[in-house]
Amino acid sequence: MKFEKTVTVKAAREAVWQFLWDVPRVAACIPGCKGAQVVEEGKRYAATVGERVGPFKVEFPLTIEVLESRAPEYLKARAGGRDGKVDGMVKVELDLHLAEAGGGTELRLTTDVVVLGKLGTLGHSIVIRKGDEVVGKFAEAIRAQLER
Amino acid sequence: MLRPFEFCEPTSVAEASGLLARHGENARIYAGGTELLLAMKMGLLQYEHLVSIKGISSLAGIRFDDGAKALRIGGATRHREIELSPVVRERFPAIAQMESHVANVRVREQGTIAGNLCFAEPHADPGTLLQVYDATVTLEKADGRRTVPLEKLFVGPFEVALEADEILSEITVPALHPKMAAAYLKFGILERPSVGVGVALGLNGGGVKEVRIAVGCVGPVPRRMREAEAMLAGKSLAEAEALLPAAGEAAARAADAVSDLHGGADYKEHLVKVLIGRAFQAARQQLA
Numbered sequence: 001m002k003f004e005k006t007v008t009v010k011a012a013r014e015a016v017w018q019f020l021w022d023v024p025r026v027a028a029c030i031p032g033c034k035g036a037q038v039v040e041e042g043k044r045y046a047a048t049v050g051e052r053v054g055p056f057k058v059e060f061p062l063t064i065e066v067l068e069s070r071a072p073e074y075l076k077a078r079a080g081g082r083d084g085k086v087d088g089m090v091k092v093e094l095d096l097h098l099a100e101a102g103g104g105t106e107l108r109l110t111t112d113v114v115v116l117g118k119l120g121t122l123g124h125s126i127v128i129r130k131g132d133e134v135v136g137k138f139a140e141a142i143r144a145q146l147e148r
Numbered sequence: 149m150l151r152p153f154e155f156c157e158p159t160s161v162a163e164a165s166g167l168l169a170r171h172g173e174n175a176r177i178y179a180g181g182t183e184l185l186l187a188m189k190m191g192l193l194q195y196e197h198l199v200s201i202k203g204i205s206s207l208a209g210i211r212f213d214d215g216a217k218a219l220r221i222g223g224a225t226r227h228r229e230i231e232l233s234p235v236v237r238e239r240f241p242a243i244a245q246m247e248s249h250v251a252n253v254r255v256r257e258q259g260t261i262a263g264n265l266c267f268a269e270p271h272a273d274p275g276t277l278l279q280v281y282d283a284t285v286t287l288e289k290a291d292g293r294r295t296v297p298l299e300k301l302f303v304g305p306f307e308v309a310l311e312a313d314e315i316l317s318e319i320t321v322p323a324l325h326p327k328m329a330a331a332y333l334k335f336g337i338l339e340r341p342s343v344g345v346g347v348a349l350g351l352n353g354g355g356v357k358e359v360r361i362a363v364g365c366v367g368p369v370p371r372r373m374r375e376a377e378a379m380l381a382g383k384s385l386a387e388a389e390a391l392l393p394a395a396g397e398a399a400a401r402a403a404d405a406v407s408d409l410h411g412g413a414d415y416k417e418h419l420v421k422v423l424i425g426r427a428f429q430a431a432r433q434q435l436a
Contacts, residue, residue: 054268054306055176055193086192118190125270125408126305129368 003132005109005139011146013098013105017072019146020096029141031134042066049081051134053126058083058119060090073098088119107142111135150189154197161206161315164199165290169313171197177315178202179224179263182255207262207317210236219243219321223262227274231256239323241434242330242346246277249334262316265298268369270305271340271410276364277332279372280348281321288317295320302369327351328358331430333423334365341365342410343419347427351435356380356388361395361424366416367404375402376424385432392428396421 009016019025027036027047036047045064050057062081069075075096082089090113097108113131155178158164168175175197178184187193201207207224210233219240221230230236231247250256250264250273264274265285275298283298287310298319301308310316324330328350334341344365350358359380364370376399380388400417407413 054304056187056306085194118192125406125410126368128406128408129305 001113001115001128001131003111003113003135005135006106007109007139007143008101008104008106009143009146010104013072013100016098016105016107016146019142020075025145026142029138029145031137031141039063042069051130053130058086058088060088062090062092083117083119086117086119088115088117090115090119107139109135109139149191150185151191151194153195156197156199157203158199158201159203159205161204161288161317162290164201164204164315165288165313167197167199168315169290171199172312175199177263177266179266180226180259181263182251182259183263183267183269201262201315207315212239212323213320216320217323219323221261221319221321223316223318224260225262227251227256227259227261227264228253230261240281240321240330242277242332243281243321246273246332246346250274251339261319265301265319266308266310266316268302268304268306268308269340270368270370271336271342271365272370273332273334273341273344273364275302276344276362276370277330277346278319278321279362279370280330280346280360281324282360283319283321285316286318286320287311287314289314293317299372302371305368324348325350325358327435329431329434331427331434333427333430335419335423336365336410338410340410343416343423344370345420345423345427347424347431349428349431349435351385351432355384356382359388359428361399363399363403363420363424365410366420367406371402373399373402375399380428388428392425393421396424399424 023036027033032050033047039046043066048061050059060081060083062079064079067076077094079092093112095110099106115127156167176195178198178200201224207222209222211220212235213220227247227250237244264272278298284295285298285301286295303309330348332346334344336342346362348360359377361373361376363373376395379391379395400420403420405413405416
């Protein structure tokens with residue numbers, strides 16, 4: 001499932017790029033994210049992400065790996081993890097493009113999310129909608145962080 | 149594997165509500181269990197206490213309230229009871245018909261109407277058709293009760309406007325006007341329907357006095373399609389029939405379809421349009 005979101009923020013591209021490496025601030029933008037930490041500076045990170053749909057709750061301990069970075073315009077990362085309780089697995093590939101846009105910066109966020117295991121039985125459409133919502137909230141939160 | 153849990157059997161709404169209030173998120177109402185137990189067996193849901201509402205006599209039964217001119221269905225009523233109820237068959241044939249096609253007979257023998265509505269699995273039938281009757285639901289707890297339109301019960305997929313200690317005690321379905329009829333059609337390629345459409349049509353001489361349309365399964369929650377309804381209401385029958393494809397398209401746009409295993413969004417939108425046309429005609433034929 002691919003989700004794409006674009007947001008324009010009133011901040012210089014360089015500043016946006018710097019922000020992306022500020023782990024606590026980025027973690028604060030990810031809905032349901034806690035315990036974010038640096039495993040290897042610039043390469044590997046860890047965090048736990050939780051979500052709920054009605055009574056269904058999931059929690060994924062994720063390992064995040066930076067696959068490619070070209071300052072200050074492009075970042076590619078991969079995250080994956082398994083929910084022990086529900087027996088579900090999630091894999092996320094993230095592409096982030098930063099472009100200068102009239103004094104501000106345009107962030108184009110493309111995510112490819114794969115949900116495996118029993119979690120899929122919850123309903124494919126629900127997972128799609130939730131994924132879309134989460135990516136949208138993430139993009140908006142980044143803007144809020146950078147513009148305040 | 150089903151994990152151990154305490155099975156509580158209260159005999160009144162107040163007692164059940166008290167148990168729910170005490171145990172909070174560790175407890176869940178057990179009505180028929182057809183959805184809940186499956187999710188629990190898969191480990192998707194875990195509760196320490198299940199509060200069975202099967203032994204609460206005030207939640208049982210179906211009756212026609214002559215004063216209110218409405219059908220009153222107790223929350224713990226099973227689908228099969230509704231399907232076979234003489235009063236439902238005679239005065240609300242579309243509901244009996246819809247109920248006779250919910251899942252399969254084993255599910256209908258166990259599953260309850262309130263359980264179906266409150267679990268709010270988007271691919272369900274009753275929540276869609278009941279909306280074209282302007283049905284309301286009574287939500288009850290130890291120290292009070294409130295009545296809300298069924299439409300307002302649905303908040304999102306698997307999410308309803310029920311407070312933690314509330315129980316859906318009754319569904320009230322107002323009788324349609326004598327010159328009004330309803331129909332429900334669905335289509336699906338998997339176990340659960342991909343699209344469900346309910347239409348209630350009221351004629352006045354050669355004109356469409358009133359039309360109510362609801363669409364379910366396609367979006368996160370079943371809902372009324374008021375833009376499409378407004379396009380048809382007040383028109384002559386011939387005009388309304390000519391406008392049906394456009395109204396169907398308006399409803400298809402409003403349905404908030406998503407591509408998934410049940411079909412692509414454009415396919416579901418097409419089905420919404422086709423089924424609205426057919427359900428409209430099915431309702432019309434009943435009035436002929």
